[in-house]
Amino acid sequence: MGELKLTAVEAAQRALAQRTSRRGFLGKLGKGVVALVGGGVVASALAPDRAEAYHICGHTYTTGSCPHPFAPLSRVDRRGWPLHPTYGYPVDDLGRMYADPETQVRYKTCQQKVPMVYPFVKDPHYGGGWTRCCGRRLRHISDCCSSSTIRINGDYSVRGYCPRGKRVFCITYRELNKRC
Numbered sequence: 001m002g003e004l005k006l007t008a009v010e011a012a013q014r015a016l017a018q019r020t021s022r023r024g025f026l027g028k029l030g031k032g033v034v035a036l037v038g039g040g041v042v043a044s045a046l047a048p049d050r051a052e053a054y055h056i057c058g059h060t061y062t063t064g065s066c067p068h069p070f071a072p073l074s075r076v077d078r079r080g081w082p083l084h085p086t087y088g089y090p091v092d093d094l095g096r097m098y099a100d101p102e103t104q105v106r107y108k109t110c111q112q113k114v115p116m117v118y119p120f121v122k123d124p125h126y127g128g129g130w131t132r133c134c135g136r137r138l139r140h141i142s143d144c145c146s147s148s149t150i151r152i153n154g155d156y157s158v159r160g161y162c163p164r165g166k167r168v169f170c171i172t173y174r175e176l177n178k179r180c
Contacts, residue, residue: 060137063160064152066109066170067117069095074091074172076142080108080126088175109172110144121146121169128161129171133180140176143168 005130068074069092073085082091090098092106107113114124127145131138143164146169157167 031160045122049153053097062151062153062155063143063158063168063171066152066172067113068094068109068172069093074109074170074175076109076172078174080172081106082113083167096116110170114144114146114169118148118152118169121148123147123167126172127163127168130161131176136179138176138178138180142172142174144170145176 019065036038037062065072065074068076070081070082070085075083075085075088076180077090078082082093083089084095084097086089090106092098092104094105097105100103100149103123107116110126115121123142124146126142127139129142131140133139143160143162145160147166147169148169149157151168152170159166162168
């Protein structure tokens with residue numbers, strides 16, 4: 001018997017099916033449909049490198065982290081001082097364990113470091129946030145708010161959980177001592 005001849009489209013379909021799982025194939029197909037219907041803007045928003053996705057327990061967001069020695073893991077204490085993202089000890093602005101205030105420099109992440117790095121951001125302060133479960137512990141994500149109309153990403157800022165007249169510039173997070 002002769003060999004079955006495949007058209008170019010059928011060959012491409014088989015090659016794609018052999019390279020991906022059903023879930024991967026459906027994901028690619030879905031992105032293609034969205035790109036076709038919604039245009040390039042929507043498709044580019046779905047690109048995994050478009051946002052710093054998943055650095056805060058699976059939370060996909062578009063606002064970047066505040067300046068921090070371990071950015072994008074911008075963990076802070078309840079007063080806004082930078083902490084090591086894994087071990088939770090205080091760190092200086094170079095990421096070293098903060099032990100000597102005489103020889104080490106340390107600034108509050110939102111209130112002091114943001115205006116130093118971004119001089120156009122005036123009067124930043126924490127305005128609110130939300131809490132989610134992460135590794136069986138609660139993690140609080142905080143909006144660093146200012147009057148700036150652009151975010152740390154360089155695009156238009158959003159109100160988020162900021163008070164009236166303020167907008168989100170960047171975000172940080174805090175580990176809470178509560179299980180979930």
